[in-house]
Amino acid sequence: MADYYSSFEPKGTRWLLQRLTAAFLVVVLAFHFMLLHFVNHAADITFMGTNLRMQQAGYFLTMVLFLITATFHGVNGVYNALVNQGISGTPKTVVKYGLALGGVVLIAQGIRVALAMAGIL
Amino acid sequence: MSQSYDRGLIEDFGRWREFSAGMWAWVLHKFSGWVLIGYLFTHIAVLSTATVDGATYTNTLQGLEELVVVRFLEVGLLAVAVFHILNGLRLLFVDLGIGLEKQDRSFYASLILTAAIVVASVPTFLEGVF
Numbered sequence: 001m002a003d004y005y006s007s008f009e010p011k012g013t014r015w016l017l018q019r020l021t022a023a024f025l026v027v028v029l030a031f032h033f034m035l036l037h038f039v040n041h042a043a044d045i046t047f048m049g050t051n052l053r054m055q056q057a058g059y060f061l062t063m064v065l066f067l068i069t070a071t072f073h074g075v076n077g078v079y080n081a082l083v084n085q086g087i088s089g090t091p092k093t094v095v096k097y098g099l100a101l102g103g104v105v106l107i108a109q110g111i112r113v114a115l116a117m118a119g120i121l
Numbered sequence: 122m123s124q125s126y127d128r129g130l131i132e133d134f135g136r137w138r139e140f141s142a143g144m145w146a147w148v149l150h151k152f153s154g155w156v157l158i159g160y161l162f163t164h165i166a167v168l169s170t171a172t173v174d175g176a177t178y179t180n181t182l183q184g185l186e187e188l189v190v191v192r193f194l195e196v197g198l199l200a201v202a203v204f205h206i207l208n209g210l211r212l213l214f215v216d217l218g219i220g221l222e223k224q225d226r227s228f229y230a231s232l233i234l235t236a237a238i239v240v241a242s243v244p245t246f247l248e249g250v251f
Contacts, residue, residue: 019216022209029206033199037242042195043186043249047175067165074158081151102162110165116172 018076021069028066047117054118067110075103142225146208153205160198192250199246200239207231 036042040049054060079099087095115121140148167185171178185191211227214220220227 019213022213026206026210026213029202033202037195037199038245041245041248043183045179045182045186047171047178050171050178051175070157070161074154074161077151077154078158081154106162106165109169113165113168113171117168121172 014076018073018080021073024069025066025073028062029070032066050117051119054114060114060118064111064114067114068107071103071106071110075099142228146211146224146228146231149204150208150212153201153208156198156201157205187250189250192247196239196243196246199242200235203238204231204235207234 036045054063079096082095083092112121137148167181168178170181208228208231211220211224211231214227215224
């Protein structure tokens, strides 16, 4: 069948997760920009306002999920881009574990920040 | 049924004059992705001032917002984020086999919509800085 093309076939867990996180991030990134630049002007952000938002369980969980999905999507995207550029062997292994470590550290620090914002830490 | 065609090596940026719309979309999606992941690390670093105390967090954020260059960088970030979102949506549809025959036009639509949203947002982003 020449008139229909699709690459929507199972291509591994990372491939699928990249698409699933993309669908989630499209909505949450747009929401994040709207809320913190248009509803609340970025120049007017205070710790008190952040604290009020982060004390709402739904908002807190959305932001933590936003952090985790964005980190995965970004780090996995960088890894894929470097693989496309042709890295292989030891550099590929170093990049793989370096990015994984960077991602874990970013998520850990982000959760620490979220807890401080909510007044829990 | 999947089909493939030889588009040549897109990673060879030296042949950019031969790039088609889809290849430009690929390049811009990668570029905007690199910017966004770089920004995410910077963003968490700045927000980490919340772990010091509330006043440090408020003063840091409001101090940064007083800088004209930061406001312009935020407009740039918006442009990059909006393009990545719109082109990402386009890619999700392409992956589902929807709109494949019109993917060139949907890329141009992504660019035009990004430009319109960014231009319309400039007054909000620059408000009070001059």
